[in-house]
Amino acid sequence: MTDPTGIDRPLPDAIPGNWLDTYAPRAWRPYLRLARLERPIGFWLLLLPCWWSAALAAGAAGQYPNVWHLLLFFIGAVAMRGAGTAYNDIVDRDLDAQVARTRHRPLPAGQVTARQAAVFLLALCLLGLLVLLQFNRETIWLGFGSLAIVAAYPFMKRITSMPQLVLGFAFAWGGLMGWSAVFGQVDAPAYLLYAAAVIWTVGYDTIYALQDIEDDSVVGIKSSARLFGSRVRAGVGGCYAIAVLLLAGALATAHAGITGWLGGAVFAAHLAWQVKSIDPGNGQLALTLFKSNRDAGLLLFAGLVVDAVLRAS
Template sequence: MVTESDRRVADSLPKSWVDAAPVRFRPFLRLARYDRPVGFWLLTIPCWTGLLLARLGSGVPPQWSDLGLAVLFAIGAIAMRGAGCTYNDIVDRDLDRRVARTADRPLAAGTLSVRSAWLFLLAQCLIGFVVLMQLPPLAIWIALGSLALVAAYPFMKRITWWPQAWLGLTFNWGVLVGYATIAGQIDAAVLALFASSVFWTIGYDTIYACQDMEDDALVGVKSTARALQSNLHLWLWVFYALTALGAALAGVLAGAPAWFALAILPFTFHLFDQIRKVDPDDGPACLAVFKSNRTTGLLLAASFLFCSFI
């Protein structure tokens, strides 16, 4: 039920299709972050890189059926990212009211009832379940293992300075699911890619969290941005160096050609180029750098795709 007029959220796109949707639906769309689509990309891309790494290791180039799987993963990621955001906002609604960037979120602002949010959460989970049932048994069981990570995530910022690490585990679980769908197993190559992806997320979400450092300090929310702020750029170098090394190792372990390191140079450059653009005191700049990680992830996926045809 809508209790007030619709409110735009601070870090949403300046203009999106959500703003043209019927007013009664907008709070649901904003709750699921349809006005902030980069999160859908960042949840989908790990599924794609896992799938493409498996193809690279199999010696069989991507098949047309993989395109169908990629679409399924995208649908599942959209549904489950929306469900995760809905759950997160249900848990965090009182905190969100006290942070400038999140105060206009539907539950914090009162434009949507908690009961409506729970029903919307259930509907999104049902879509995710339908997608999940299209996958092989091993991939299904691996995917179900992410539920505990999703359930615990909103509480991490209350108990640890490293909630970004927990988000990394959660957001990149699709690497394992995508890989298992094709390879039918979990091995060293995909574990290297998973570790790489976790460090990538710690890096980009630390940049994202720079927007909220002052408000987070006032309300007692912990983050790597606050914990590492005195040496922020140095730590970003560490996170992104481990990201690049893990991606290279994954390719080698999967049997990529020796020049694979050259194929991921655009990905690696894009990673490190982010660091010079980060100013912890400039929230809009940090948001722009964070959003650029869609390109980062697509560059890695493209490198796997290219090498699997060679």
């Protein structure tokens, strides 16, 4: 029996043999793919600045990291990353149909309608709202503040050569929220951590955009990978260097201990390895390097958690 819409066909950048393509009910697969649940790297990259900020704030306050907050951030990141990708796919469905890597996504492939995708988007937003309401008032208002950036992002690739910067403003927002959840306000370390996460996002998403650079040139989609061109290694390296300097500022102003700085050093070393490994013509390697940022971020988080625990003990 043929599968004209491709519901049974895994997407090109999905993890081989992932649970969604193997076990999820067939009728659910288009919606789960809208939320990118078979590609968890996205919610990890949204989650990590939240966790960094929460752990850095706990250390600064002399407290153990709040496990309940970490869990809420995890659930919220999964829900809001899914909402963001569903919204992005609704906006970009015509462009996605013209790019090899994205033309089999649920909307351009005809697996769901735009109306069905919008209903799914609303459900995810309601889940995200429920999570947000568990925090203090200042953090709730801060969470709402990210919505305008999220709404604007899908249109940026049409009008600016640096849409990755706008993505960074959205994806790094947790760098403010984790701190606010502890202190009820945003202080210098959080602003510096947020800025570091913004520039980190520009770097890793430039690597990601290398996969589509040829199709993007034909279709007219703008990206930092196209902007940097043959200097992409230097461009990503510059972004990562700035991110590390801003991170050092956050650690210094939060008076982080030795293990926090060690986590930052390991994070920086991982980013340097990525820059050294970049091959602009190798899309599969670009995807591997992009995904490795989860591990880089978790190494930094581990250092901040240990630092907080030691300072609270």
